[in-house]
Amino acid sequence: MTRSNATAELIDPAAVATTTPTPGPLRLSRARFAAEPTKATRRIILTVVGVVFIVPILAMVEFSLRVGQPVNNVQAYGFTHYLAIFDPANNQAYSNLFQGIGNSLGICAITVAIVLVLLLPTMIFVELKFPKLRRVLEFICIIPVTIPSIVLVVGFVPVYSIVAQIFGSYPWTMAFAVGIIVLPYAYRPIAANLAAVEVVVLSEAGRSLGAGWGSVLMRVILPNLRRGILASCFITIAVVLGEYTIASFLSQNTFQTALLLVQHTDPYVAVIFAVLALVFAFVLLLLIGRLGSLRPGGTRLTRRSA
Amino acid sequence: MTVSTRTAATKTAADLAQREGATVELLNVVKDYAGHRALTGVNLSMAPGEFISLLGPSGCGKTTVLRALSGLETITEGRILIDGSDVAQVPVNKRDIGMVFQAYSLFPHLTVQQNVEFGLRMRKVDAASRRTRAQDALDMVGLGHLGERYAHQLSGGQQQRVALARALVTRPRVLLLDEPLSALDAKVRVQLRDEIRRIQTDLGITTLFVTHDQEEALAVSDRVAVMREGNIEQVGTPEDLYTQPATSFVATFVGLSNPVAAELAGETVTAFGMSLPLLGTGPRDGAVTAYIRPEDITLSSAESATGIPATVVVSSFLGSLRRTQVRLDDGTLLFVQHDVRVRPLTGDRVMLELAGRPVAVSVRE
Amino acid sequence: MTVATPLASATTSGAGRPSRRRSVVWLGLVPFAAYVLLFLAIPAVLAVGSGFFDNTGNVTLANLAAFANPQILQHFWNSIWISAVTAVIGAIIGALVCFALLGTKSDSFLRTTVDSASSVLAQFGGIMLAFAFIATIGAQGIITKWLVSIGLVQNVFNNFDSKGVLLYQVVGLLIPYLYFQVPLMVITFMPAMEGLKSTWAEANATLGGTRATFWWRIGMPILAPAFFGSLILLFANSFSSYATAAALISSQAVITPLDIKQQLTSETVVGVSNTAGVLALGMVIVMIVLMTGYSALQRRASRWQR
Numbered sequence: 001m002t003r004s005n006a007t008a009e010l011i012d013p014a015a016v017a018t019t020t021p022t023p024g025p026l027r028l029s030r031a032r033f034a035a036e037p038t039k040a041t042r043r044i045i046l047t048v049v050g051v052v053f054i055v056p057i058l059a060m061v062e063f064s065l066r067v068g069q070p071v072n073n074v075q076a077y078g079f080t081h082y083l084a085i086f087d088p089a090n091n092q093a094y095s096n097l098f099q100g101i102g103n104s105l106g107i108c109a110i111t112v113a114i115v116l117v118l119l120l121p122t123m124i125f126v127e128l129k130f131p132k133l134r135r136v137l138e139f140i141c142i143i144p145v146t147i148p149s150i151v152l153v154v155g156f157v158p159v160y161s162i163v164a165q166i167f168g169s170y171p172w173t174m175a176f177a178v179g180i181i182v183l184p185y186a187y188r189p190i191a192a193n194l195a196a197v198e199v200v201v202l203s204e205a206g207r208s209l210g211a212g213w214g215s216v217l218m219r220v221i222l223p224n225l226r227r228g229i230l231a232s233c234f235i236t237i238a239v240v241l242g243e244y245t246i247a248s249f250l251s252q253n254t255f256q257t258a259l260l261l262v263q264h265t266d267p268y269v270a271v272i273f274a275v276l277a278l279v280f281a282f283v284l285l286l287l288i289g290r291l292g293s294l295r296p297g298g299t300r301l302t303r304r305s306a
Numbered sequence: 307m308t309v310s311t312r313t314a315a316t317k318t319a320a321d322l323a324q325r326e327g328a329t330v331e332l333l334n335v336v337k338d339y340a341g342h343r344a345l346t347g348v349n350l351s352m353a354p355g356e357f358i359s360l361l362g363p364s365g366c367g368k369t370t371v372l373r374a375l376s377g378l379e380t381i382t383e384g385r386i387l388i389d390g391s392d393v394a395q396v397p398v399n400k401r402d403i404g405m406v407f408q409a410y411s412l413f414p415h416l417t418v419q420q421n422v423e424f425g426l427r428m429r430k431v432d433a434a435s436r437r438t439r440a441q442d443a444l445d446m447v448g449l450g451h452l453g454e455r456y457a458h459q460l461s462g463g464q465q466q467r468v469a470l471a472r473a474l475v476t477r478p479r480v481l482l483l484d485e486p487l488s489a490l491d492a493k494v495r496v497q498l499r500d501e502i503r504r505i506q507t508d509l510g511i512t513t514l515f516v517t518h519d520q521e522e523a524l525a526v527s528d529r530v531a532v533m534r535e536g537n538i539e540q541v542g543t544p545e546d547l548y549t550q551p552a553t554s555f556v557a558t559f560v561g562l563s564n565p566v567a568a569e570l571a572g573e574t575v576t577a578f579g580m581s582l583p584l585l586g587t588g589p590r591d592g593a594v595t596a597y598i599r600p601e602d603i604t605l606s607s608a609e610s611a612t613g614i615p616a617t618v619v620v621s622s623f624l625g626s627l628r629r630t631q632v633r634l635d636d637g638t639l640l641f642v643q644h645d646v647r648v649r650p651l652t653g654d655r656v657m658l659e660l661a662g663r664p665v666a667v668s669v670r671e
Numbered sequence: 672m673t674v675a676t677p678l679a680s681a682t683t684s685g686a687g688r689p690s691r692r693r694s695v696v697w698l699g700l701v702p703f704a705a706y707v708l709l710f711l712a713i714p715a716v717l718a719v720g721s722g723f724f725d726n727t728g729n730v731t732l733a734n735l736a737a738f739a740n741p742q743i744l745q746h747f748w749n750s751i752w753i754s755a756v757t758a759v760i761g762a763i764i765g766a767l768v769c770f771a772l773l774g775t776k777s778d779s780f781l782r783t784t785v786d787s788a789s790s791v792l793a794q795f796g797g798i799m800l801a802f803a804f805i806a807t808i809g810a811q812g813i814i815t816k817w818l819v820s821i822g823l824v825q826n827v828f829n830n831f832d833s834k835g836v837l838l839y840q841v842v843g844l845l846i847p848y849l850y851f852q853v854p855l856m857v858i859t860f861m862p863a864m865e866g867l868k869s870t871w872a873e874a875n876a877t878l879g880g881t882r883a884t885f886w887w888r889i890g891m892p893i894l895a896p897a898f899f900g901s902l903i904l905l906f907a908n909s910f911s912s913y914a915t916a917a918a919l920i921s922s923q924a925v926i927t928p929l930d931i932k933q934q935l936t937s938e939t940v941v942g943v944s945n946t947a948g949v950l951a952l953g954m955v956i957v958m959i960v961l962m963t964g965y966s967a968l969q970r971r972a973s974r975w976q977r
Contacts, residue, residue: 049768
């Protein structure tokens with residue numbers, strides 16, 4: 001083994017650059033060992049798949065813009081069908097659809113209430129007082145994935161005959177069933193938020209500083225769960241608006257059942273509302289995604305340099 | 307590289323050493339990322355078998371140097387020579403280097419044995435030779451009995467040993483270690499760094515070791531290169547860096563030192579009314595900052611005409627010595643290192659004496 | 672992320688409290704428990720158990736003869752092979768998309784758009800996706816018309832197997848099903864893809880491997896459990912899907928979910944009672960098998976993510 005006997009090489013401090021000079025030209029050789037795909041591969045795959053997946057949506061838009069049958073193989077386009085929605089003469093024909101939308105919104109409100117009033121408090125409660133039950137709660141919220149709605153409805157039909165005797169057969173009663181279907185989706189964001197925020201430690205800190213449970217809940221826990229709660233609500237809304245199976249089996253008039261019905265008489269309006277609903281759900285979820293990357297104070301998460 | 311057929315009993319690292327370490331040279335290496343220059347012209351020469359640590363704070367570029375040498379990063383300007391040939395255009399997998407990462411580098415789906423054999427498999431070594439060489443490498447790091455385990459069944463220290471065996475089994479020309487001990491417990495860290503040093507010495511492999519822990523760097527290296535903001539401030543043996551720091555940064559980064567206001571005239575530094583010899587070469591005469599090591603100050607309770615009066619702020623017991631922080635009458639805080647039998651209490655009035663050893667200085671800003 | 676991926680909970684357990692107040696505290700769980708009992712447990716038991724009762728309320732195994740009915744069996748088989756095909760193809764395409772997204776920042780515009788779009792299409796499409804495909808490859812669909820206009824008057828979409836429009840046949844279900852299977856794969860598989868640590872690729876490179884050896888020896892073996900887990904999830908998703916098929920094929924039942932609908936509304940094509948319950952039981956058994964396999968694979972996958 002050789003040992004270097006070089007004496008300390010002293011560097012004149014003044015010679016050490018104190019300002020960062022402007023960077024020189026970058027050598028563009030791409031690292032060929034990483035798992036990531038090359039730019040070309042990435043672009044090709046995403047473009048092909050993207051195009052294939054946007055076509056049906058565009059087809060719906062194209063369909064909704066058609067006016068009349070093609071004359072000499074040329075199709076005329078216009079906003080006739082869009083304007084027809086607002087035409088009072090059509091109110092009768094579309095009344096079922098509008099009623100369905102109204103019912104769906106009502107069911108939305110009640111389902112969101114179930115999530116906020118039943119699921120959320122229970123999740124917080126379990127997290128604070130019964131941590132061993134966390135797995136049980138998670139399992140319960142996963143059951144609706146294993147027992148899908150097409151199976152559950154077989155059981156909902158007899159249960160709802162009793163519900164109808166108590167509450168009447170109003171559409172809003174459907175919210176109880178839909179709330180169960182929504183459980184897996186609503187559970188995830190809140191659970192992720194709870195895990196990220198260390199609710200137990202925070203509430204212990206709050207209590208040690210003299211706060212009662214009420215204060216801890218309102219001032220410490222809930223403000224930190226805003227992201228998860230909001231995401232949960234948005235997903236619930238999207239799920240409720242897209243729900244068809246239960247409404248169909250319980251013979252209720254909701255957005256989706258009405259869409260299917262109106263499609264037979266006026267496919268154009270059905271397609272228009274379908275596109276609008278898809279875009280609406282897309283925007284809702286996009287907002288959730290954006291929420292996820294924001295910290296309180298509004299600054300975006302940046303990567304810390306090593 | 308000779309391929310050897312071996313019997314199963316050999317366990318010493320010396321048997322694995324079949325070649326001289328390589329020389330490594332970094333010449334004016336510059337590395338730019340979009341918008342910022344990470345390395346501003348790094349120069350470093352490594353002799354065969356030498357163990358050099360790159361030491362510096364976060365963001366100083368030490369990891370960039372290591373990755374440039376490995377080929378995981380490309381460089382913008384400059385040359386990298388291993389055994390005299392420029393490897394800047396050679397891709398990572400052909401550079402014949404061994405690398406140990408900070409954490410999470412073992413392949414989780416393979417056993418320890420399979421992990422270690424991986425590099426040999428890439429070099430198309432036959433199965434029987436692979437097995438024996440991997441076993442020898444594992445014996446060398448003391449884990450010969452854990453070949454059938456998986457990474458998640460091992461402790462952090464064991465995982466890093468496996469990573470070391472995996473890197474060394476192919477007998478690379480250069481060994482690169484990227485803060486391999488940072489993620490480990492303190493005791494394991496000390497144990498493992500000595501083992502790495504021992505194995506490296508036995509194998510005679512040229513080694514570059516990146517760390518932010520100066521105690522670690524000083525303990526195991528032949529030479530240490532202190533880096534700051536993209537360049538090397540000083541390269542030297544640990545003793546040289548400690549006793550003859552070239553810049554104020556090195557003086558404060560390596561070991562503890564007290565910066566005090568002083569005057570430089572020729573070869574004499576005047577601090578606290580005392581004359582001290584200048585260490586190394588100094589800047590122009592005038593106002594300077596002198597760096598006095600805590601062990602070069604003595605503490606006593608006795609009154610003295612030449613002493614510097616001070617009040618004890620806090621005293622820490624460190625096992626084999628005591629470190630006491632004192633405040634001078636003008637408010638300056640100093641650290642003093644002394645025998646454990648002297649036990650100052652907070653608020654005590656004490657007298658400080660300078661031992662008179664040479665001090666390094668830098669221009670006072 | 673907006674869908675079911677198992678959580679690794681890392682929160683500390685709450686401090687142990689003397690059990691004197693426990694009995695009162697348990698009351699906090701009652702509302703949620705009651706809700707789940709009434710609207711999940713009871714319907715589930717009814718759905719799955721009703722197959723064991725005949726019309727007079729006596730326990731019987733005779734209803735299980737429903738599975739001997741050739742039509743029922745055929746539809747069950749349809750459900751299975753459609754699910755299998757769409758799961759495999761969807762998994763492969765979805766994995767390719769995940770690969771293409773590797774290396775992009777998770778809060779980039781591209782990623783949030785893909786995530787949101789995938790969530791919408793995978794989970795909330797249902798009826799609306801049926802409309803989308805009617806507009807694309809239905810009798811008057813944009814692609815069908817384009818094929819006609821370039822001379823293929825009788826093409827694969829408007830006259831498949833001499834039985835008419837492809838979309839309204841069993842085989843035609845494959846296309847809209849793939850449309851929600853691929854996004855579901857992207858959602859469930861992306862976390863696994865992102866879990867590939869960069870140090871593995873770098874270690875592979877420093878040990879002399881190429882990108883090919885990385886994927887063959889490291890990347891794919893590590894991703895295999897997650898891939899097959901997601902594939903099972905896709906199978907389960909397709910198997911339990913109802914709305915899209917109901918919208919496209921309303922005249923007859925071709926898959927088990929449609930059978931359940933038919934049995935609940937029009938009764939005894941089969942000759943035994945409570946056929947819907949029997950079918951529900953069959954579906955649940957399949958789902959339980961699938962979800963057990965899924966969670967086993969998830970556990971294996973997460974072991975390596977540590």
